[in-house]
Amino acid sequence: MEPCSWRALILVFFLLPLLTQGRTRHYKFNVVAKNFTRLCSPKSIITVNGRFPGPTLYAREGDTVIVKVANHVQENVTIHWHGVRQLTTGWADGPAYVTQCPIQPGQNYAYNFTLTGQRGTLLWHAHIMWQRATVHGAIVILPKRGVPYPFPAPHKEVVLVLAEWWKSDVEAVINEALQSGLGPNVSDAHTINGHAGPTSGCASSARDGFTLRVDQRKTYLLRIINAALNDDLFFKVAGHLMTVVEVDATYTKPFTIDTLLIAPGQTTNVLLTADQGAGRYLVTASPFMDSPLVAVDNSTGTATVQYTDAVSTSAIATTKLPPRNSTSLASQFIDSLRSLNSKQYPANVPSTVDHSLLFTVGLGVNPCPACTNGSRVVAAMNNVTFMMPTTALLQAHYFNMSGVFTNDFPGQPLIAFNYTGSGPNNTQTMNGTRLYRLPYNASVQLVLQDTGIIGPESHPIHLHGYNFFVVGRGVGNYDPATSPSKFNLVDPIERNTMAVPAAGWTAIRFRADNPGVWFLHCHFEVHTTWGLKMAFVVEDGKGPNESLQPPPKDLPAC
Numbered sequence: 256m257e258p259c260s261w262r263a264l265i266l267v268f269f270l271l272p273l274l275t276q277g278r279t280r281h282y283k284f285n286v287v288a289k290n291f292t293r294l295c296s297p298k299s300i301i302t303v304n305g306r307f308p309g310p311t312l313y314a315r316e317g318d319t320v321i322v323k324v325a326n327h328v329q330e331n332v333t334i335h336w337h338g339v340r341q342l343t344t345g346w347a348d349g350p351a352y353v354t355q356c357p358i359q360p361g362q363n364y365a366y367n368f369t370l371t372g373q374r375g376t377l378l379w380h381a382h383i384m385w386q387r388a389t390v391h392g393a394i395v396i397l398p399k400r401g402v403p404y405p406f407p408a409p410h411k412e413v414v415l416v417l418a419e420w421w422k423s424d425v426e427a428v429i430n431e432a433l434q435s436g437l438g439p440n441v442s443d444a445h446t447i448n449g450h451a452g453p454t455s456g457c458a459s460s461a462r463d464g465f466t467l468r469v470d471q472r473k474t475y476l477l478r479i480i481n482a483a484l485n486d487d488l489f490f491k492v493a494g495h496l497m498t499v500v501e502v503d504a505t506y507t508k509p510f511t512i513d514t515l516l517i518a519p520g521q522t523t524n525v526l527l528t529a530d531q532g533a534g535r536y537l538v539t540a541s542p543f544m545d546s547p548l549v550a551v552d553n554s555t556g557t558a559t560v561q562y563t564d565a566v567s568t569s570a571i572a573t574t575k576l577p578p579r580n581s582t583s584l585a586s587q588f589i590d591s592l593r594s595l596n597s598k599q600y601p602a603n604v605p606s607t608v609d610h611s612l613l614f615t616v617g618l619g620v621n622p623c624p625a626c627t628n629g630s631r632v633v634a635a636m637n638n639v640t641f642m643m644p645t646t647a648l649l650q651a652h653y654f655n656m657s658g659v660f661t662n663d664f665p666g667q668p669l670i671a672f673n674y675t676g677s678g679p680n681n682t683q684t685m686n687g688t689r690l691y692r693l694p695y696n697a698s699v700q701l702v703l704q705d706t707g708i709i710g711p712e713s714h715p716i717h718l719h720g721y722n723f724f725v726v727g728r729g730v731g732n733y734d735p736a737t738s739p740s741k742f743n744l745v746d747p748i749e750r751n752t753m754a755v756p757a758a759g760w761t762a763i764r765f766r767a768d769n770p771g772v773w774f775l776h777c778h779f780e781v782h783t784t785w786g787l788k789m790a791f792v793v794e795d796g797k798g799p800n801e802s803l804q805p806p807p808k809d810l811p812a813c
């Protein structure tokens with residue numbers, strides 16, 4: 256054979272598949288305790304590889320990722336790849352007692368999944384108790400090799416992980432709250448890449464803080480992640496505007512804004528151009544909470560944007576903090592979000608609906624003789640306070656085990672009332688491990704309705720295993736007769752976590768094309784603990800790649 260046809264053969268059989276198919280990327284996550292001294296009240300925290308935030312997981316669209324997690328701490332551990340679709344690989348999703356039993360001390364589990372049809376920024380985090388306070392990090396999914404971003408290529412990319420820091424042990428914080436029946440203590444600082452910032456009162460030194468160095472006139476892609484437990488955050492860069500290009504690993508129509516809103520579990524990619532005078536500019540992460548009834552950590556996490564030519568002793572340009580209760584700023588941001596909906600990245604919004612669901616989300620009060628007020632605050636969807644099983648739901652589903660869950664989660668509120676009014680006289684909820692069953696490929700419309708029981712409050716609701724389209728939102732009670740006429744079925748934002756506004760509702764649509772058991776919950780960890788969660792069982796389809804894969808051999812046992 257001619258040498259050139261040999262080359263052609265090598266190209267076709269070896270190199271082309273390498274270029275077009277994904278690679279396999281191996282990561283090792285050692286879960287270890289670490290004495291952490293950078294922030295106020297140094298303490299031992301649970302970390303991955305000794306780092307807070309944890310390591311960034313880099314991959315490309317189409318890659319297979321294998322993360323071997325080894326548990327070297329005294330507590331049970333699981334890791335969730337928040338926003339990764341996990342098509343037919345629910346066993347690798349991670350929520351404890353939903354898709355797996357925890358990895359016990361001294362044990363290992365290899366999470367094995369493929370990144371299909373997604374590119375952008377996501378996050379990974381522990382999914383058991385309140386461990387994700389310190390066990391979290393970024394997932395960066397680059398486009399396939401040779402595929403450009405649908406926006407001007409940035410000079411550099413930077414990951415910014417926003418989080419919360421508690422002086423005390425987080426498990427002690429929530430345990431104390433569960434015993435008293437009251438709300439838990441709020442965090443003591445907001446952090447940016449593990450630093451609270453020099454003026455926060457929670458830094459180890461006056462020079463503490465994350466610095467983003469920029470060259471004048473260059474453009475940077477900031478991959479911003481809210482890994483906080485309980486706080487929605489506003490994010491600003493003094494003197495600069497930001498252009499939003501992606502949220503939750505889906506591209507958006509670009510828009511320019513000076514204040515971002517980011518809820519726990521959400522990610523936002525923005526372009527920031529260093530178009531100001533050489534100097535130093537403050538970056539702020541401050542809370543958004545529009546209910547006066549809910550306690551929140553009022554501290555501001557800070558970082559610095561520093562131009563290469565700036566004098567390092569020059570004063571930092573500051574910015575006016577967004578008012579903590581600014582519903583209008585929050586809505587302005589949320590209402591600006593649209594799917595890119597291009598030929599290459601279309602918005603495939605389900606146009607018909609097979610299952611039309613309405614879930615109330617909110618709090619409740621149940622009797623508790625041993626509690627401080629004789630009652631405890633709980634949370635519920637459709638009045639069901641979800642009880643975690645002691646066997647993983649996915650196992651129970653796959654192996655047809657009875658007695659672990661029931662299939663009768665109500666698709667509508669059992670009693671209709673004025674949800675956003677003063678609430679019913681009876682604030683009590685019922686306990687249950689109830690799931691909602693969906694046939695493969697059903698198209699689902701789910702309206703999430705906040706309630707005024709106790710007090711209205713915004714809730715960042717996250718669905719595992721799916722992206723959904725946010726087709727509508729409004730204030731007051733959802734009205735099936737009039738609200739749908741304003742739905743956007745053309746270019747609604749596609750994401751995995753969205754805010755249900757205080758005293759309002761949000762409508763989402765998705766196609767149930769991923770078989771398994773998928774958690775739906777409020778991404779405020781305190782609300783998850785209180786029971787604001789449920790799960791969908793999505794049945795197998797009949798075609799190839801439409802069934803849940805068998806469990807991996809090393810799946811932890813309970």
Ligand code: C2O
Binds near residue numbers: 350382717774778
């Ligand atoms: Cu980011 Cu169920 O979680």
